[in-house]
Amino acid sequence: MTSITRVALFGECMIELQGEAFGAMRQTFGGDTLNTAVYLARSGSTRGVHASYATGLGEDAYSDEMLRRWLLEGVGTELVRRVPGRVPGLYTISVDERGERTFTYWRDSSAARAYFDVAETPLERAADALDALYFSGISLAILSPAARERLFETARRVSAHGGRVIFDNNFRPRLWADASTAQAAYARALALSDVALVTLDDERMLYGDASLDESRARSLAVPCSEVVIKQGGAPVIVRLAGAEPIEVHVVRVDRVVDTTAAGDSFAGAYLAARLSGATAADAAAAGARLAAQVIQHRGAIIAAELISH
């Protein structure tokens, strides 16, 4: 196979500061869709799958350094838009004496939120050449209603020429005005998507379900031809159009160190496999294999050398 499968991932990557409040903090970067882009780039490079990250960045040194690091990971940056006068969002993770982690965010006026504040973005210019578009509930949450419509229209265009649209249901309640606004946006996204990647806990939170059975039943009924439901250490459920759902066992991990980016790494490996022709069951097994390694190390993006194939 000589042709390249081009995937664009839209979302927000922030600067991360981790450590003790008013003490020493270690700086890195992270964000759900960027994590997925990195893991997709790593898993996809040998499979003819090219991942590009679409987001807004500033013209500052932090933005420059993020771009440089993404390129080193093999993530394409041609869909990034530099937004004059804006800088990346930021969050701190402070760890207290008992190891409890507290997240604090400064992201209300981030460059990523302003991505669609121009007549045509790099993502929209590229839409007709994309084989797949991936975004998450967090990507939707940071956008204004008008910008969200622009993203939906981009998804519609990708679909119109046979590209695949993939929606990941990552849900952060505090980014939304209220649950019904979020539910309406999710319904729009799912109606436009071929593949739904569902974290069961997020589905439950979004709808306030009394039980996970309720969340599972709703997820299986979304109008996507492919639904992948992740349930932590329990099996992944895969449902393809017209077929009965199947269960794919995850890898047993005896010592979970940090579950950050479990779902993001799963998504990266799943999509690399699926977009290069693997069956959904094999792709889910690949996702589970990578996620099992990621959760045995600290941080969202673990060093490539730590991953065994």
Ligand code: ADP
């Ligand atoms: P998210 O990170 O989106 O909240 P999950 O917690 O469901 O999603 O985890 C995503 C995937 O990571 C799971 O489907 C599984 O493959 C892997 N995973 C997560 N927790 C565990 C665990 N305790 N043991 C083994 N695998 C796990």
